[in-house]
Amino acid sequence: MLLAQAPDGVAEVTSGTDLAAVLTPVLAALAWPDGSTGIADGDIVVIASKVVAKAEGRLVVARDREAAIDAETVREVARRELPDGGVMRIVENRQGLVMAAAGVDTSNVPPGTVLLLPQDPDASARRIRRGLNARLGVRPAVLVTDTVGRPWRRGIADIAIGAAGLEVLQDLRGQHDTQGRVLQATVIGVADEIAAAADLVRGKTSGRPVAVVRGLAHLVTPDDGGGAAQAIRPPEEDLFRHGG
Amino acid sequence: MLLAQAPDGVAEVTSGTDLAAVLTPVLAALAWPDGSTGIADGDIVVIASKVVAKAEGRLVVARDREAAIDAETVREVARRELPDGGVMRIVENRQGLVMAAAGVDTSNVPPGTVLLLPQDPDASARRIRRGLNARLGVRPAVLVTDTVGRPWRRGIADIAIGAAGLEVLQDLRGQHDTQGRVLQATVIGVADEIAAAADLVRGKTSGRPVAVVRGLAHLVTPDDGGGAAQAIRPPEEDLFRHGG
Numbered sequence: 001m002l003l004a005q006a007p008d009g010v011a012e013v014t015s016g017t018d019l020a021a022v023l024t025p026v027l028a029a030l031a032w033p034d035g036s037t038g039i040a041d042g043d044i045v046v047i048a049s050k051v052v053a054k055a056e057g058r059l060v061v062a063r064d065r066e067a068a069i070d071a072e073t074v075r076e077v078a079r080r081e082l083p084d085g086g087v088m089r090i091v092e093n094r095q096g097l098v099m100a101a102a103g104v105d106t107s108n109v110p111p112g113t114v115l116l117l118p119q120d121p122d123a124s125a126r127r128i129r130r131g132l133n134a135r136l137g138v139r140p141a142v143l144v145t146d147t148v149g150r151p152w153r154r155g156i157a158d159i160a161i162g163a164a165g166l167e168v169l170q171d172l173r174g175q176h177d178t179q180g181r182v183l184q185a186t187v188i189g190v191a192d193e194i195a196a197a198a199d200l201v202r203g204k205t206s207g208r209p210v211a212v213v214r215g216l217a218h219l220v221t222p223d224d225g226g227g228a229a230q231a232i233r234p235p236e237e238d239l240f241r242h243g244g
Numbered sequence: 245m246l247l248a249q250a251p252d253g254v255a256e257v258t259s260g261t262d263l264a265a266v267l268t269p270v271l272a273a274l275a276w277p278d279g280s281t282g283i284a285d286g287d288i289v290v291i292a293s294k295v296v297a298k299a300e301g302r303l304v305v306a307r308d309r310e311a312a313i314d315a316e317t318v319r320e321v322a323r324r325e326l327p328d329g330g331v332m333r334i335v336e337n338r339q340g341l342v343m344a345a346a347g348v349d350t351s352n353v354p355p356g357t358v359l360l361l362p363q364d365p366d367a368s369a370r371r372i373r374r375g376l377n378a379r380l381g382v383r384p385a386v387l388v389t390d391t392v393g394r395p396w397r398r399g400i401a402d403i404a405i406g407a408a409g410l411e412v413l414q415d416l417r418g419q420h421d422t423q424g425r426v427l428q429a430t431v432i433g434v435a436d437e438i439a440a441a442a443d444l445v446r447g448k449t450s451g452r453p454v455a456v457v458r459g460l461a462h463l464v465t466p467d468d469g470g471g472a473a474q475a476i477r478p479p480e481e482d483l484f485r486h487g488g
Contacts, residue, residue, distance in 0.1 A: 001277070002248040002445045033245070033277030077396075078483035090483060098396040151395055151484045152321075152342040154477050155413045155433025157440075159397065169399045172448055186448055189399025196401075197441035200460060201246045204416055204430055216444060233398050239322035239334060240395045240484065 002215040003032065006201045006208040013209075015057035019047070020131025023210060028136065030212060042217025043140040045132065046198035048209040049117055049161055050105065052124050052144050058116040065106045068114045072102035077240070090149075095121060096232045097161060099148050118144065121162025122227030129164040129224065140212075141165035141220040143228070145195040151240075158199035160191035163228040167219045190219055191228055246459040247276065250445045250452040257453075259301035263291070264375025267454060272380065274456060286461025287384040289376065290442035292453040293361055293405055294349065296368050296388050302360040309350045312358045316346035321484070334393075339365060340476045341405060343392050362388065365406025366471030373408040373468065384456075385409035385464045387472070389439040395484075402443035404435035407472040411463045434463055435472055 007026045013019065027045065028038045039045065053059070062068040075092040082088055093102040095117055105115040118124045121144045129142040144162030160168065168191040175186075198211035235241065251270050257263065271289065272282045283289065297303070306312040319336040326332055337346040339361055349359040362368045365388045373386040388406030404412065412435040419430075442455035479485065 002246075002441065003277075004246040004441075033247075080483050088483075092396075150433070150436075150477075152336075152477050152482065153403065153433055153436060154475050154481070155431050155436065157433045157437055187399050188443070188448065189394070189397055189401045190444065192394075192397060192399065193401055193440035193444050196437035197246065197248075197444060199432070200434065200437050200441060204432065231398050233394075233396050237398070238396065239324050239332075 002197070002213065004197055004201045004211055004213045005030065006198070006203070006206070006211040008208060010051070010208065010210055013051045013054045015054065015059065017055040018131065019052065019055045020128050020135055023047075023128075023132065024135045026210065027132070027212065032214065039132075039136060039138055039140050039212055040214075041138050041140070042214070042220045043138070044143060044166065044194055044213040044216060044220065045128070045140045046143045046145055046195060046202075046211045046213060047128065048202065049121065049144050049146040050115065051209040052118050052121070052128070052162070053105075053115050056118055056124065058118060059109060059113050060116060061112060062114040063112060065104075065114065068106070068116075069102045069104050072104055072116060093117070094119075095161065096229065097146070097148075099146070103146060117146065118162065122164065122229055123162075125162035125164035125227065126224045139165065139222065143191060143195060143198070145198065147199075158192075158195040160195045160228045160231065163191050164224040165221050166191055166194075166225065167221060168226065168228055168230045170219065189231060190216075191231055246441070246457065248441055248445045248455055248457045249274065250442070250447070250450070250455040252452060254295070254452065254454055257295045257298045259298065259303065261299040262375065263296065263299045264372050264379055267291075267372075267376065268379045270454065271376070271456065276458065283376075283380060283382055283384050283456055284458075285382050285384070286458070286464045287382070288387060288410065288438055288457040288460060288464065289372070289384045290387045290389055290439060290446075290455045290457060291372065292446065293365065293388050293390040294359065295453040296362050296365070296372070296406070297349075297359050300362055300368065302362060303353060303357050304360060305356060306358040307356060309348075309358065312350065312360075313346045313348050316348055316360060337361070338363075339405065340473065341390075341392075343390070347390060361390065362406065366408065366473055367406075369406035369408035369471065370468045383409065383466065387435060387439060387442070389442065391443075402436075402439040404439045404472045404475065407435050408468040409465050410435055410438075410469065411465060412470065412472055412474045414463065433475060434460075435475055438463075
């Protein structure tokens with residue numbers, strides 16, 4: 001049984017906030033259907049990148065939206081002229097992620113500022129995991145998530161951009177299905193699937209930036225592991241490079 | 245609280261199997277943490293396309309794998325030569341879905357056959373929903389899911405290719421966030437996120453082709469609605485068309 005819930009009551013986060021400290025009482029107060037409370041080893045704490053970025057001081061002054069996006073852009077992947085004269089750009093950003101506007105949040109921030117993504121979301125996840133472990137005495141996995149569009153699908157969806165203590169890609173190659181046949185090409189993007197599940201309970205309008213997913217302890221590892229960077233497709237596997 | 249589970253005990257499905265009849269005892273036997281059993285209005289029944297396709301007689305004789313893929317292909321989106329001399333093709337198929345091998349399953353099927361996707365997965369979902377409603381007296385939503393690769397992400401993930409009774413795209417445009425700011429460009433691909441959540445409990449090796457997701461009744465509708473076809477990005481929104 002998979003369980004996921006997004007608690008209310010996460011305090012406002014600003015630059016310098018110790019996220020583990022803010023999350024500790026909220027996570028400790030969680031109630032589960034079996035009567036247990038708090039979080040346990042094997043749980044997965046899923047945090048919207050927005051609050052991680054705010055805590056890390058990534059809300060920066062920027063008079064020019066486009067210049068802020070340019071500064072985070074490594075490579076333009078696609079662009080489209082908009083009816084209002086603007087341009088929508090899908091780019092690869094400094095974190096290696098392919099996103100609209102390089103992941104720069106220019107809409108829901110104070111005028112004259114932009115919110116950049118965490119500089120190293122895997123490091124953020126590791127740090128929060130250490131903080132939660134120190135305060136709560138358990139070792140949940142930690143995911144940092146952001147929202148992306150998909151080329152051939154309408155609607156945005158959440159993916160994992162940072163991870164600590166999670167098997168980000170579940171590699172089933174060589175295992176057998178119920179008919180005894182060897183599975184092929186079966187590496188599952190479980191971190192992104194967990195991010196998607198968490199988004200369903202967290203919502204966009206609710207002020208609940210954190211979800212806890214229980215029931216996937218087989219994917220949670222003692223070590224922090226290679227992080228969500230592993231889920232970024234390397235150039236040699238990318239079928240959609242220009243000229244490729 | 246979101247809950248998801250994938251029951252054991254779904255009988256083998258072959259051409260002509262009445263899926264609603266096969267699923268009815270399995271779904272009726274589900275046990276939930278609050279002590280309730282079975283399924284209820286507002287639950288979402290998520291079914292792997294593979295069993296839907298088998299039930300609909302889509303396992304067909306095909307001597308030539310590539311010819312079978314060609315027959316399902318409407319448009320080639322990308323291709324790549326493989327080290328073994330073969331070719332991997334990402335194509336748009338007859339259902340409008342962009343997938344490797346047009347969604348034709350050529351690996352885990354008897355020699356000399358291929359398994360095609362359901363011809364109209366939204367119609368499949370509607371039919372199964374009617375059947376479950378007739379047998380169980382409740383109106384869950386029904387999703388039919390398949391597995392896809394993603395251009396810039398490693399690892400495959402499940403998406404919804406058929407839907408009945410679900411708000412496939414949750415449109416939050418015009419709503420306000422907790423700071424009172426209007427949300428922009430916020431249409432969420434919730435059907436795909438539910439497919440991803442279901443995949444986490446169903447697994448690929450387990451012989452459990454069905455999951456039930458509880459806790460998202462706000463997304464379940466009395467009418468069957470427009471189905472998962474709504475999640476297919478129309479050509480005019482596609483930034484990745486050749487020459488686009």
